Amino acid sequence: MTRQKILITGASSGLGAGMARAFAAKGRDLALCARRTDRLDELKAELAQRYPDITVAVAALDVNDHDQVPKVFAELSDALGGIDRVIVNAGIGKGARLGSGKLWANKATIETNLVAALVQTETALEMFNEQGSGHLVLISSVLGAKGVPGVKAAYAASKAGLSSLGESLRAEYAKGPIRVSVIEPGYIESEMTAKSKTTMFMVDNDTGVKSLVAAIEREPGRAAVPWWPWGPMVQLMRVLPLSLTKRFA
Numbered sequence: 001m002t003r004q005k006i007l008i009t010g011a012s013s014g015l016g017a018g019m020a021r022a023f024a025a026k027g028r029d030l031a032l033c034a035r036r037t038d039r040l041d042e043l044k045a046e047l048a049q050r051y052p053d054i055t056v057a058v059a060a061l062d063v064n065d066h067d068q069v070p071k072v073f074a075e076l077s078d079a080l081g082g083i084d085r086v087i088v089n090a091g092i093g094k095g096a097r098l099g100s101g102k103l104w105a106n107k108a109t110i111e112t113n114l115v116a117a118l119v120q121t122e123t124a125l126e127m128f129n130e131q132g133s134g135h136l137v138l139i140s141s142v143l144g145a146k147g148v149p150g151v152k153a154a155y156a157a158s159k160a161g162l163s164s165l166g167e168s169l170r171a172e173y174a175k176g177p178i179r180v181s182v183i184e185p186g187y188i189e190s191e192m193t194a195k196s197k198t199t200m201f202m203v204d205n206d207t208g209v210k211s212l213v214a215a216i217e218r219e220p221g222r223a224a225v226p227w228w229p230w231g232p233m234v235q236l237m238r239v240l241p242l243s244l245t246k247r248f249a
């Protein structure tokens with residue numbers, strides 16, 4: 001099934017902007033949102049020039065402004081004449097060692113990556129239930145599979161929560177009509193990873209986005225991307241002794 005009308009949150013940079021370019025190249029119509037609207041406007045202009053036959057709608061959205069999420073999703077849906085796929089992608093990688101006095105950083109990460117993702121999920125499901133179909137994509141992380149020491153503890157917890165939410169929804173909608181995919185990217189170049197010390201198996205943005213989009217199009221229940229090495233690696237991470245998890249942090 002071709003999902004023609006795709007909404008992506010956090011589309012102003014990194015994986016979100018990369019996915020927008022890749023889906024535009026496939027001729028899909030796009031609803032893009034983020035806080036940095038200058039970036040969204042530039043991306044819209046670029047896509048309109050390269051792919052004049054598609055529709056691209058953009059909107060300002062801070063996903064932590066919970067009341068705004070349904071309003072903006074509805075506006076974008078009106079602009080495109082409906083939404084077939086919502087990609088919950090907006091996220092941050094702030095964080096500090098637990099107990100180091102920087103609760104604000106860890107709280108911000110859990111609020112954006114998990115609580116705001118819940119708000120986006122509820123909104124998308126209401127839309128899909130009303131129209132009788134839709135594909136919900138949750139951009140989690142390979143770190144959703146394992147707790148890690150240090151600055152990424154809250155980030156890993158936020159993604160574990162998101163993966164769990166997705167698993168519950170996959171059980172809820174096992175017989176459809178809504179499809180739910182939990183996507184677990186490994187390390188892919190982006191603004192977020194530029195600030196991170198971890199470079200383990202890092203791939204460039206194009207390579208990462210290519211596997212991400214290919215996985216989303218297959219509509220799996222769950223997929224680690226790029227599959228190699230992260231498919232087997234995620235299985236290994238689940239059973240890895242905690243003393244060996246530092247390398248992922």
Ligand SMILES: NC(=O)c1ccc[n+]([C@@H]2O[C@H](COP(=O)([O-])OP(=O)(O)OC[C@H]3O[C@@H](n4cnc5c(N)ncnc54)[C@H](OP(=O)(O)O)[C@@H]3O)[C@@H](O)[C@H]2O)c1
Pocket residue numbers: 009010011012013014015016033034035036037039061062063064089090091092112139140141142184185186187188189190191192193
């Ligand atoms: N890159 C990786 O290796 C990797 C690995 C695993 C998972 N991920 C996940 O992939 C997603 C995208 O990350 P990225 O690597 O592409 O990082 P990025 O380049 O920093 O992009 C993050 C995106 O999220 C948006 N965002 C952040 N806070 C937001 C808020 N409060 N409201 C609305 N939008 C917000 C940003 O837009 P504005 O700042 O303009 O609002 C930006 O477009 C995240 O969920 C991340 O956890 C990435």
